[in-house]
Amino acid sequence: MGKLDGKVAVVTGAASGIGEATARLFHAEGAAVVLSDIQDERGAGLAAELGERAAYRRADVTSEDDLAALADFAAARFGALDIMFNNAGAQGVSAPIAETSVEGFDLTVDLLLRSVFLGMKHAARVMSPRGAGSIVSTASVAGLRTGHAPHIYSACKAAVIHLTHSVAMELAEQGIRVNCVCPGFIATGIFGNAFGLPPEASRALAPLMAPMQVNAQPLRHAGQPADIAQAVLWLASDDARFVTGHALVVDGGLIAGRSWTEYQRLRESLAQGIQMAMGQASAAAPGA
Numbered sequence: 362m363g364k365l366d367g368k369v370a371v372v373t374g375a376a377s378g379i380g381e382a383t384a385r386l387f388h389a390e391g392a393a394v395v396l397s398d399i400q401d402e403r404g405a406g407l408a409a410e411l412g413e414r415a416a417y418r419r420a421d422v423t424s425e426d427d428l429a430a431l432a433d434f435a436a437a438r439f440g441a442l443d444i445m446f447n448n449a450g451a452q453g454v455s456a457p458i459a460e461t462s463v464e465g466f467d468l469t470v471d472l473l474l475r476s477v478f479l480g481m482k483h484a485a486r487v488m489s490p491r492g493a494g495s496i497v498s499t500a501s502v503a504g505l506r507t508g509h510a511p512h513i514y515s516a517c518k519a520a521v522i523h524l525t526h527s528v529a530m531e532l533a534e535q536g537i538r539v540n541c542v543c544p545g546f547i548a549t550g551i552f553g554n555a556f557g558l559p560p561e562a563s564r565a566l567a568p569l570m571a572p573m574q575v576n577a578q579p580l581r582h583a584g585q586p587a588d589i590a591q592a593v594l595w596l597a598s599d600d601a602r603f604v605t606g607h608a609l610v611v612d613g614g615l616i617a618g619r620s621w622t623e624y625q626r627l628r629e630s631l632a633q634g635i636q637m638a639m640g641q642a643s644a645a646a647p648g649a
């Protein structure tokens with residue numbers, strides 16, 4: 362028996378990375394899945410590969426019309442909308458603050474924040490009459506700590522976390538849960554894409570990032586899309602039926618604090634400093 366038997370899910374950004382892994386897992390756990398993206402060929406190919414209980418529907422997440430039609434499509438095609446995963450994204454504008462253009466700011470906010478608002482809005486519209494549903498969005502550790510991503514990306518992800526908290530309070534009273542996941546460093550096409558590589562080349566680059574990733578956080582594991590998909594599955598499923606307004610960090614310990622090794626180094630240099638200071642103090646006051 363699958364964890365999502367009989368459920369209908371929409372996944373945005375499903376043609377690659379975290380979205381693809383989550384769509385595959387949702388489907389394997391018994392859900393009917395609408396995969397959505399702007400990479401039509403790849404998205405449609407994945408839906409065809411999954412076969413029964415899967416469909417592809419193009420939606421540019423910066424368009425309200427597209428997202429409204431996507432939520433309606435899921436309900437019309439599979440009879441309901443139980444799970445909405447607002448996941449599509451990219452790095453957006455990346456520059457020092459004095460050099461960040463207003464156009465870049467607007468495009469980034471449209472892609473990373475306005476899109477999540479629209480996804481929540483239209484999921485709620487379709488879910489509310491049934492008094493049930495689960496909305497999950499992809500935020501980031503960059504929404505909780507600085508120094509992990511560009512300014513506007515980080516601000517948008519922080520806003521996604523707060524929007525999640527706020528909307529969860531409203532929709533809880535209608536039986537709809539609203540949560541988000543905060544991934545750490547995950548091997549996907551987003552990094553190649555940020556350096557201007559085309560989608561195919563960006564995806565091919567992702568597995569080569571493992572050596573860089575292994576030491577990026579306390580857990581010596583290269584974070585994979587499947588690691589995030591498992592967390593999203595839990596939030597989306599009835600296993601998390603008492604969980605709402607939560608931002609689930611899945612980062613191998615990246616933002617939990619200073620690593621143990623780093624702390625030991627700090628402690629050693631502190632001990633050396635103290636010994637040196639004691640030596641200087643006793644040399645300055647012999648016989649004291």
Ligand SMILES: NC(=O)c1ccc[n+]([C@@H]2O[C@H](COP(=O)([O-])OP(=O)(O)OC[C@H]3O[C@@H](n4cnc5c(N)ncnc54)[C@H](O)[C@@H]3O)[C@@H](O)[C@H]2O)c1
Nearest residue numbers: 374376377378379421422449450501544546547549550551
């Ligand atoms: N990879 C990481 O380390 C990481 C960490 C934290 C958060 N995230 C977030 O995870 C989410 C998924 O990213 P990923 O890492 O899987 O990257 P990815 O590049 O592999 O996947 C992103 C997908 O979103 C799609 N997309 C981009 N713009 C779109 C638009 N306007 N409309 C519809 N689809 C669009 C792309 O075509 C692509 O298929 C993003 O929101 C990203 O910010 C990623």
